[in-house]
């Protein structure tokens with residue numbers, strides 16, 4: 322199953338057309354996928370918009386009519402505004418003599434009255450092409466469909482009125498019993514609130530050439546994936562087997578960040594975690610996480626301390642000042658071990674893009690949306706995902722773009738993390754995630770695996786806490802790590 326943004330879906334359609342399919346052919350293939358969902362209905366009303374979503378509806382209506390169903394096609398688009406495919410199928414309908422109703426202010430009453438005569442109302446008004454509030458007659462039609470109690474409502478591709486990327490409704494939105502979505506899951510569906518509008522979602526793949534990977538549609542990372550990729554601990558392992566990592570994190574004002582990241586790394590199984598931080602952090606560390614070793618961070622930090630380390634975490638709660646900026650620039654320029662770059666180190670890096678251009682070791686960057694905006698510009702989620710892929714590819718890094726259903730890209734493949742919940746948007750959560758990823762990186766997982774597994778595990782632990790709590794705090798997430806790793810491996 323792949324997940325796609327509206328921009329990616331538009332590119333996908335363009336790729337199919339460039340490959341040689343005609344748009345009429347694609348609509349025909351779409352209705353071929355849809356028809357099996359209507360076998361148990363006898364009387365079908367299909368409400369069609371002006372674009373290709375509407376064309377899917379008309380093509381479906383033609384096929385159902387030919388099967389002997391009673392079909393009423395309701396059109397909302399002015400003839401001069403129809404898409405090419407829509408126009409084509411409207412003409413087919415005229416030749417076949419299927420009953421139609423043009424929706425306008427005068428026919429609205431008739432539409433509402435007649436709706437009750439049908440077993441199912443099919444929403445083919447707008448698909449992933451909708452990009453603003455519903456206007457004019459369409460808004461009334463959507464509200465009227467939502468008010469009917471007599472029949473099932475099935476949406477084609479996406480409920481009309483749902484933003485295909487955010488999963489939030491525009492000014493009105495169809496509440497469907499079922500949504501038959503084509504080609505890929507829409508990004509919108511990851512928003513749990515969208516289920517109110519989509520109802521049950523069925524995914525249908527067109528019988529056409531697949532471009533899912535070329536278009537960088539995201540693949541979900543789920544429990545099964547994590548179970549398969551989490552390595553067994555070996556019989557004769559010792560602390561060296563599980564990696565020596567170093568965290569350059571925390572400062573006087575943000576002591577917690579360093580503590581959370583180091584504890585998370587130890588709980589994830591690191592052999593040795595050294596925290597290089599402010600004296601106050603180190604005092605607290607001996608109580609909060611006595612298993613970690615420590616060193617005071619001086620202006621001059623001897624790079625030799627990194628030589629025997631397997632991975633490095635930079636930046637969580639580091640604090641922004643001239644001294645830290647110089648230190649980060651020096652380390653980012655010289656250190657070649659696998660590195661997680663988080664928090665304030667990201668802010669510093671965004672001011673020194675030349676370091677990104679020339680880095681040698683594998684880097685994992687863990688920005689949230691706001692931090693990513695310091696690197697690139699975007700105005701909506703679809704654009705952000707495109708930019709994230711370009712960024713990861715350009716700089717040869719793994720990007721962990723934190724947000725609801727964190728998105729991970731290496732520029733060639735993209736992933737969505739299936740775990741995590743809304744209770745987790747709280748302080749310290751990012752530090753915990755960075756700690757977990759640094760641990761996997763130090764244990765010898767490939768950078769992409771470390772990022773995927775770490776982010777999945779983080780969300781899974783958060784989900785475990787969320788089962789019994791309304792809010793989720795980072796310390797509680799950390800406490801769950803060893804237990805959830807055991808569960809993952811032994812379930």
Ligand SMILES: NC(=O)C1=CN([C@@H]2O[C@H](COP(=O)(O)OP(=O)(O)OC[C@H]3O[C@@H](n4cnc5c(N)ncnc54)[C@H](O)[C@@H]3O)[C@@H](O)[C@H]2O)[C@H](O)CC1
Nearest residue numbers: 348351372373374447448449450451452453454478503504
């Ligand atoms: N590969 C596939 O999955 C295929 C899917 N298909 C279906 O095509 C639609 C998308 O079609 P498109 O014509 O691009 O968009 P819509 O039908 O959703 O919208 C038409 C058109 O309307 C304009 N518009 C946008 N917002 C508004 C608004 N608020 N009010 C009025 N008009 C608006 C905009 O110009 C849109 O382009 C997809 O969902 C599938 O159902 C095809 O079958 C091909 C293969």
Ligand SMILES: [K+]
Nearest residue numbers: 444447479481
């Ligand atoms: K629709």
